[in-house]
Amino acid sequence: IIQRTLTYLFQHFAEDLKLPDVAELAGMSESTFSRFFQKNTGNSFSDHVAKLRLWQACKLLSDTEIPITDICFQVGYMNISNFNRAFLRKHKMTPSSYRKLSRQRLAMRA
Structure with a gap:
């Protein structure tokens, strides 16, 4: 899931990316995705973007x-x-x- 998410962000970073939308794409709630993303990348979603x-x-x-x-x-x-x-x-x-x-x-x- 993390690699797919990172690829998506890399391909779409110039768009108006919102945490709820990307969390939904990953099949997670916002809070679960936020923790998952931080744990796997060392960055918050917004910092990574x-x-x-x-x-x-x-x-x-x-x-x-x-x-x-x-x-x-x-x-x-x-x-x-x-x-x-x-x-x-x-x-x-x-x-x-x-x-x-x-x-x-x-x-x-x-």
């Missing part, structure tokens, strides 16, 4: 010229403020600073 979204945002910031606002929505955030706040909390820098730093690192390798 946030990590997937931020991981994809980092890839897009590093590898593309897509505007940051577009990346925000592409990875599943509903507004730029929440995206910036989550990114800053996780990476200790803004998305634009992350992009700039990744460009500098890439230039140093060339």
Whole structure:
């Protein structure tokens, strides 16, 4: 069940994922699924989804010229403020600073 759930989350992280919906897909109550997920991944459901979204945002910031606002929505955030706040909390820098730093690192390798 956990592998199927993780695969589903990876394939759908940019959508409006809700714990009750994913719990239902797993055939569990919300509370049972929440405990099950935490026990098997070491993360809460919402933390895991946030990590997937931020991981994809980092890839897009590093590898593309897509505007940051577009990346925000592409990875599943509903507004730029929440995206910036989550990114800053996780990476200790803004998305634009992350992009700039990744460009500098890439230039140093060339």
